[in-house]
Amino acid sequence: MIEFLQHFVNGLSVGTIYALIALGYTMVYGVLKLINFAHGDVYMVGAFSGYYLGIIGGGGEPSFFRAAYVTLGAMILCAALGFVIERFAYRPLRHRARLTALITAIGVSFLLEFGFQLSPWIRTPVQFPPGPSPRFFPALIDFGGEPSIDVFGATMTKIDLLGLGVALLLMLVLQFIVFRTRFGTAMRAVSFDPQVAGLMGIPVNRIISWTFMLGSALAAAAGIINASSRPKIEPLFGLIPGLKAFVAAVLGGIGSVPGAMAGGMLLGLTEEYVAGYTDSSYRDAIAFAVLILVLLFRPAGLFGRATVEKV
Amino acid sequence: MSAPLEVKSVTMRFGGLKALSEFNLVMQPGELVGLIGPNGAGKTTAFNAITGVYTPSEGEVRVGGELVNAQRPHQICAKGVARTFQNIRLFKQLTALDNVRIACHAGAKSGFFDALFLTAHHRKDESHILTRAEEYLKVMGLSHRREEISRNLPYGEQRRLEIARALATGPKVLCLDEPAAGMNAAEKIELMQLIRNIRDRFGIAILVIEHDMRLVMGVSERLLVLDHGVTIAQGKPEAIRKNPKVIEAYLGDAYLEEKQIALTPEGTK
Amino acid sequence: MARALAVLRSVLPFLVGLPILFAVQAVTPADYALILVSVGVNVVLAVSLNVVNGFTGQFSLGHAGFMAVGAYTAAKITTGLVGVDLPFVAQGVSDQVVFALALSAGMGTAALAGFLVGMPSLRLRGDYLAIVTLGFGEIIRSIIENMKFLGQATGLSGLPPRTNMVWVGVSAIATVVMARRLAVSTQGRALFAIREDEVAAEAMGVDTTGYKVRAFVISAAYAGLAGALISHAILLATPKMFTFVRSIEVVVMVVLGGLGSITGSVLAACVLTIALELLREFQAYRMVVYALLLIALMLLRPQGIFGTRELWDLAIVRRLFRTRQLAATGPAGASPTEVRDDSTKGAV
Numbered sequence: 001m002i003e004f005l006q007h008f009v010n011g012l013s014v015g016t017i018y019a020l021i022a023l024g025y026t027m028v029y030g031v032l033k034l035i036n037f038a039h040g041d042v043y044m045v046g047a048f049s050g051y052y053l054g055i056i057g058g059g060g061e062p063s064f065f066r067a068a069y070v071t072l073g074a075m076i077l078c079a080a081l082g083f084v085i086e087r088f089a090y091r092p093l094r095h096r097a098r099l100t101a102l103i104t105a106i107g108v109s110f111l112l113e114f115g116f117q118l119s120p121w122i123r124t125p126v127q128f129p130p131g132p133s134p135r136f137f138p139a140l141i142d143f144g145g146e147p148s149i150d151v152f153g154a155t156m157t158k159i160d161l162l163g164l165g166v167a168l169l170l171m172l173v174l175q176f177i178v179f180r181t182r183f184g185t186a187m188r189a190v191s192f193d194p195q196v197a198g199l200m201g202i203p204v205n206r207i208i209s210w211t212f213m214l215g216s217a218l219a220a221a222a223g224i225i226n227a228s229s230r231p232k233i234e235p236l237f238g239l240i241p242g243l244k245a246f247v248a249a250v251l252g253g254i255g256s257v258p259g260a261m262a263g264g265m266l267l268g269l270t271e272e273y274v275a276g277y278t279d280s281s282y283r284d285a286i287a288f289a290v291l292i293l294v295l296l297f298r299p300a301g302l303f304g305r306a307t308v309e310k311v
Numbered sequence: 312m313s314a315p316l317e318v319k320s321v322t323m324r325f326g327g328l329k330a331l332s333e334f335n336l337v338m339q340p341g342e343l344v345g346l347i348g349p350n351g352a353g354k355t356t357a358f359n360a361i362t363g364v365y366t367p368s369e370g371e372v373r374v375g376g377e378l379v380n381a382q383r384p385h386q387i388c389a390k391g392v393a394r395t396f397q398n399i400r401l402f403k404q405l406t407a408l409d410n411v412r413i414a415c416h417a418g419a420k421s422g423f424f425d426a427l428f429l430t431a432h433h434r435k436d437e438s439h440i441l442t443r444a445e446e447y448l449k450v451m452g453l454s455h456r457r458e459e460i461s462r463n464l465p466y467g468e469q470r471r472l473e474i475a476r477a478l479a480t481g482p483k484v485l486c487l488d489e490p491a492a493g494m495n496a497a498e499k500i501e502l503m504q505l506i507r508n509i510r511d512r513f514g515i516a517i518l519v520i521e522h523d524m525r526l527v528m529g530v531s532e533r534l535l536v537l538d539h540g541v542t543i544a545q546g547k548p549e550a551i552r553k554n555p556k557v558i559e560a561y562l563g564d565a566y567l568e569e570k571q572i573a574l575t576p577e578g579t580k
Numbered sequence: 581m582a583r584a585l586a587v588l589r590s591v592l593p594f595l596v597g598l599p600i601l602f603a604v605q606a607v608t609p610a611d612y613a614l615i616l617v618s619v620g621v622n623v624v625l626a627v628s629l630n631v632v633n634g635f636t637g638q639f640s641l642g643h644a645g646f647m648a649v650g651a652y653t654a655a656k657i658t659t660g661l662v663g664v665d666l667p668f669v670a671q672g673v674s675d676q677v678v679f680a681l682a683l684s685a686g687m688g689t690a691a692l693a694g695f696l697v698g699m700p701s702l703r704l705r706g707d708y709l710a711i712v713t714l715g716f717g718e719i720i721r722s723i724i725e726n727m728k729f730l731g732q733a734t735g736l737s738g739l740p741p742r743t744n745m746v747w748v749g750v751s752a753i754a755t756v757v758m759a760r761r762l763a764v765s766t767q768g769r770a771l772f773a774i775r776e777d778e779v780a781a782e783a784m785g786v787d788t789t790g791y792k793v794r795a796f797v798i799s800a801a802y803a804g805l806a807g808a809l810i811s812h813a814i815l816l817a818t819p820k821m822f823t824f825v826r827s828i829e830v831v832v833m834v835v836l837g838g839l840g841s842i843t844g845s846v847l848a849a850c851v852l853t854i855a856l857e858l859l860r861e862f863q864a865y866r867m868v869v870y871a872l873l874l875i876a877l878m879l880l881r882p883q884g885i886f887g888t889r890e891l892w893d894l895a896i897v898r899r900l901f902r903t904r905q906l907a908a909t910g911p912a913g914a915s916p917t918e919v920r921d922d923s924t925k926g927a928v
Contacts, residue, residue: 035707092879098706099639100882103835106828107874114867246711285722288715295712296700362783388785396783402776404888405769413773414784416766423794426765427758429590431583433765440766480785 006154007272013160013229015268016167020222021245022252022260023174024215030191030255031211033098037105038085039219040242041112042078044235046220047137047227048116049074052126054138067140071166071224075217082216083209091205116235134234137227163225170221171261174214178257187211191255244271244287251294253304262302313376314339315391315483315516316361321370323356323540330356331540333370338484338516343506345531345548346520349561352537354520355397358486362394363387375483393482395473397489397520403462407453407472410461411444414479444479450512451475451505467498471505478509485509486518491526499523503530528552536560593757594750601749613745614813619853620748621810624755626833626845628802631759633831634840634888635768636795637775639710642697643803643830645717648724648822649693650686650804651811655736657682658812662740679742683751683808690804691797693720698796702789717824725819735818736811743813751809755802759842762798771795775840825867832874838884847885 021043028036053073060066089108093101120127143158178184186207189197198204226241227233244267252263267290275283294301316338323331331353338344346354359365361372363384372379374390382390393414402410425433448454451471456464461472470490477485487506491499503526510517521527527534528548536544536551538560544551551557588595608616625643632640658678666674697716704712724730731737762768773781774788782788811817833852837844859866877884 035711089875089879096878096882100878102639102707102710103831104875104878106831107871107878110828110867110871111875114864114871118864118868243714250708250711281726282722285719288719288722291715292700292712292719295704295708299704299708364779364783383787384779384782385785385787388783394783396780400777400780400783402773402780404776405772409769409772412766413769413781413786416770416784416786423762423767423798426767427761429586429761431586434586436766476784 002153003276005152007276008269009151009154009156011269011272012265013156013164013268014272015265016164016171017222017226017241017264018245018248018268019261019264020167020170020218020225021241022249022264023171023257024219025246025249026252026254026257026260027187027211027215029249030257031187031194031208032090032094032101034090034101034105035246036090036215037102037242038108038112039215040238040240040245041109042081042085042216042238043219043223043242043245044116044233044238045081045112046074046078046216046223047233047237048130048135048223048235049077049220050140050224050227051130051135051137051233052128053077054140055126062139062142064141070140071221074220074224078216078220078223079213082212086209086212091208113235113239130235132235134232137231137233139231140224140228157229159228163228166221167225170218174218174257175261177214183207183210240284244284247287247291247294250291251301253301256301256303259301259303266302313373315375316518317371317373317376318357318361319371319373321357321360321367321372323353323360323365324368329540331360331537332542334360334537334540334542336518336535338518340483340516341510341514342516343510343530343532344516344518345527345534346518346537347522347524347527347534347551348537348543351539352560353540354537355488356540357537358394358488358518358520361387361486362392388480388482391481391483392486393477393480393484394486395470395477395488395490397492399469399473401461401469401473401476403460405461406458407448407461407464408444408457410472410476411447411479412440414476415440415443447475447479450478450509466493467495470494470502474505474509478513482515484516484518486520488520489522490519491521491523499526502526506530593753597749597753598746601746604749605745608745615854615857616745617743617748617809617813618857619850620745620752621806621813622830622833622849622853623752623846624748624802624806624809625830626837626849627752627755627759627842628799628806629830630834630837630840630842630845631762631771632795632799633834634838634845635759635763635771635775636792637839638702638792638796639706640713640796640799641710641824641827641831642713642715642717642720643799644822644824644826645697645720646690646693646800646803647807647810647826648720648817648819649800649807650690651807651817651822652724652730652736653689653804654679654682654686654808655739655811655817656730657685658740658742659736659738675740675742679747679812682742682812683747683805686804686808687801688804690807691801693804694797694800695793697800698793702792702796714824714827717822717827721819721822731818733819735816735820737816739812739815739817741812741815743809748809748813751805755805756842756846758798758802763842767791767794772840829870832870834884835882836873836877836884838886838888840888841884841886841890843890844884844886 021039024039024042025036028034028039050070050073053070057069085108089104090101093104116129117132118129119131120129122128141159141162147159148155148157149161178187186197186202189200189202190204190207194204245264248263248267249260250263251267252259252261267287270290271283271286274286314337316336318334318336321331321334322329334357336344346357348354356365360367363379363382363386367380374387374392377390379387379390402413425436445454445457448457451474453468453472453475456468461469464472470493474487474490491502494502506517506519507530509515519527519530531548533546534548534551535542536554536557543556543560544554625647629640629643632638661678664674664678665671666677697713701709701712701716725733762771770781770786770791773784773786774791778788807822811821833848834845836852837846837848856866859869
C-alpha cells in the first residue's frame with residue numbers, strides 16, 4: 001500500500017513536469033497547428049538559464065529570493081527565446097505547407113541541442129555554450145532540517161513538494177489566463193480559425209507570439225523545478241521529457257489546455273506505476289507505447305475534438 | 312436486373328445534427344437526375360454517403376444490387392460509382408493525361424512486382440491505360456492539353472478534366488457535384504450538351520447537383536429537391552418549378568406571401 | 581525474341597553497372613573505400629525514403645528503425661554462418677552466398693517490420709504520422725537495447741567484412757531502378773495521386789491505405805538493406821547507430837534533394853556524405869551545420885534542389901534522348917513542401 005502511494009506521489013511530481021511542458025506544445029499546436037519539436041529543448045534551455053543565473057547575480061546562499069530570481073529570470077529568458085524562434089523560424093512559413101514548418105522545427109531543435117553541446121566560446125562570467133558534459137544545478141532553497149517529509153507513509157522531498165506546489169500554481173494561473181482573460185479568449189479564437197479571428201480585429205501575430213512566450217516560460221519553470229530535484233543537467237536531457245510531454249499533450253487532446261494538464265498527470269502516473277511494477281528499463285518506451293495506443297484508438301485524445309474533413 | 316444505384320432511406324447524423332433524412336433515390340441506366348436545394352441542404356452529404364466517404368447512419372446504399380454501406384470509396388468506385396467534387400480536386404501537379412490515367416488504374420491487373428521487373432503484363436497494362444486515357448481526353452475535347460500540368464489549365468477545362476477522370480473509372484453511375492460552378496453562360500450550354508452526350512455515348516446514369524436552375528432543369532429528366540436534409544419534392548422539372556414548397560425553400564415564405572401563392576397540395580393558385 | 585529483349589531491358593542497368601563497379605573497386609585506395617561505401621548506403625537510404633516521403637507524400641521519421649532490423653538480421657546470419665562452407669565451391673564464393681542470403685533476409689525482416697508499423701500508422705496524417713513513425717523507430721531501438729540475444733546496448737561486433745563497393749553499388753543501382761520503374765508505372769502514379777489529393781485518389785478507385793502500406797514496406801526493405809550493408813562495413817551493429825537522429829539525417833538528404841526527385845536524393849546523398857567527410861575535423865559542428873542547413877532550406881527553398889524534377893527531365897537531356905516527361909514533374913519544380921495551404925472547406 002505504501003509502495004502504491006509512493007508511486008502515486010512520484011507520479012504526481014513527474015506528471016506535473018510533463019504537464020507544464022505539454023501546455024506549451026498544446027497551446028502552440030492550438031494556434032499554429034504545428035508540433036513545435038523544439039519545445040523540449042526550450043525546457044533544457046530553461047534549466048541552463050537557471051544554472052547560469054545562479055552564477056550571475058544569483059550567487060550566494062540559497063534563499064527564497066534566489067529561487068524567485070532564478071526562476072523568473074529563466075522564464076523571461078525562455079519567453080524571449082520562444083519569441084525569437086517563432087518570429088524568425090516559423091512565422092515566415094505561416095502560409096507554407098505544414099511539412100515545411102515541421103522540418104524547420106526539427107532544425108531548430110537540433111540547433112539548440114547541438115549548439116549547446118559545442119565547447120564553450122566564452123569562459124567568463126560563465127562558460128557558454130555549456131558543452132556536452134553535465135552540469136550541476138545549484139540548490140536554490142534551503143529548507144533546513146530533514147530534506148524529506150512523510151506523506152501518509154510515502155516520502156517526498158521538500159523540494160519536490162515545493163515544486164509540485166509551484167507547478168500547480170502555474171497551471172491554475174494559466175487556466176485563469178486562458179479562460180478568464182481577453183488574451184485567453186483571443187488565443188482560443190485564433191486556435192479555432194485564425195483567418196476569421198483576424199477579421200474580427202484580433203492581432204493574430206501578436207497573440208501567436210504571446211502564446212509562444214507563455215508556453216516557453218512554462219517550459220522554463222518546468223526545467224527549473226525538475227533541475228532542483230534532479231540537478232544533473234546536460235544539453236540533450238530535454239529530448240526525452242520533451243517527447244513524453246508531447247505524448248501527454250496528445251493523450252489529453254492536442255490543442256486542449258485542460259487536456260495537457262490531465263494528460264501530463266496521467267502519463268506521469270502511468271509511467272511510475274508501470275515502471276514500478278514491471279521492468280523499469282522500458283520506462284521511456286512506455287510513453288511511446290501510450291502514444292501509439294492513443295493515436296490508433298482515440299486520436300482526438302481525452303479532451304480533444306475529433307475533426308471530420310469536409311469533402 | 313438490379314438498378315445501378317439504389318439508395319433507401321439513408322440518414323446521415325453528425326453528432327446531434329441530422330444532415331440528411333431518409334434520402335431515397337433509384338437510378339436506372341441512362342437516367343439524368345438532378346439534385347437541387349439551397350445551400351446546406353445536404354446535397355453533397357448525399358453524394359458522400361453514396362460514394363462511401365461517409366457511412367450512412369441509417370438506411371442502405373446498393374450498387375448493382377449489392378449492399379455497399381460499410382465499403383470504402385475506392386471499393387464503391389470499383390463497383391461503378393464515380394464522382395466529381397464541388398471544389399475541384401484534381402491531382403494538381405500532375406498532367407491532364409496522368410490525372411486520367413490514374414482513374415484507369417483500377418482496371419490494372421499487374422502489381423508492384425510487375426512494375427519493378429518490367430514484365431509483359433506490366434507493359435500491356437500500361438499500353439491499355441494509355442490508350443483508354445487518351446480516348447477519354449478526346450471525348451472531353453482535352454487531347455491538346457494532355458501534357459499540361461492540370462493546375463495550369465483554365466478553370467472550365469479543369470472541370471471538364473475532372474469529369475473525364477471520373478468517366479475513366481468506367482462507372483455505371485456518374486455523380487457530378489456542381490459541374491457548372493464558375494462557368495460562364497457559353498460554357499454552361501456546352502456542359503449541358505456534354506452531359507447529354509456522355510449519357511448517350513456511354514449509357515450511364517448521371518446524377519447532377521447544380522445551382523444553376525436553367526442548366527439543371529434543361530438537363531434533368533427528373534429532379535429531387537432537398538432542404539435541411541429532407542426531400543421536399545420530386546418529379547419532372549416543370550412540376551418542380553411551380554412547387555410552392557420548393558419556392559419557399561429557395562426564396563422564403565415572405566416571397567410566397569407577397570406573391571400570394573398558397574401552400575396547397577395541388578400547387579400554385 | 582521480344583521476351584528475351586524484355587528480360588534484357590529489365591536487367592540492363594546491372595549488366596552495365598557491374599563491370600564498372602568492379603573496375604572502381606579495383607582502383608580505389610582503401611582509405612576512400614569507406615567513404616564511397618557510405619555514399620552508396622546513403623543513396624539507398626535517401627532514395628528509398630523518397631518513395632514514402634516524396635512519391636506518396638507521407639512523412640515518415642522512422643527509417644533508422646528499419647535499418648536496425650535489417651542490420652541485426654543480416655549480422656545474426658553472417659556471424660552465425662561464418663565458416664560455413666558450401667560444398668563444391670570456394671570459401672570466398674561461399675561467403676558471398678551467405679552474405680547475399682543475409683542481405684535478403686535483412687530486407688525481408690525489415691519489410692515485415694515496415695508492414696507491422698505501416699498498417700496501423702498509415703491511417704494517420706501529417707504530423708501525427710511523423711510522430712508515430714518516430715515512436716516506432718524508438719520502440720524498435722528500445723526492444724533491441726533490451727534483448728540479450730541482440731547484444732543489448734553494446735550490440736553485435738566482430739561482423740565479417742563483407743560489404744564492398746560492388747555490393748553497395750549494386751544495391752544503389754537496384755534502389756534507383758526500383759524508384760524509377762515505380763515512378764513511371766501506374767502503381768507509382770497511384771502513389772503520386774495519394775500525395776496530391778488522397779480523398780480524390782480514393783474516389784478514383786485507388787486503395788489508398790493499401791498503397792501507402794506497400795510503399796512503406798518497399799521503403800523499409802531497402803532501409804534494411806542499407807542497414808545490413810553499413811553494419812558489415814564498419815563491422816558493428818549497435819542501437820546507437822540507429823537513433824532517430826539517423827532518420828533525420830536521411831530526411832535532410834531527401835528534402836535537400838527535393839521530395840519526389842530521385843536524382844535529387846542521389847545527389848544530396850552524395851553531396852552531404854562527402855561534405856560530412858570533409859568536415860570531419862569539425863565533428864562537433866556537424867549537427868549544428870545540419871540544423872542550420874535544414875532551417876535555411878525550408879526558409880529559402882523548401883522544394884530542395886530539384887523539386888520534383890529529375891535530371892532526365894531537363895530540356896537538354898530530353899531532347900538528346902527524346903524521353904517523355906516523368907509523371908511527377910511540375911514546370912516550376914514545385915513540391916509538396918511548397919505553398920498552397922489548401923483548405924478543404926466546402927459546403928455540406
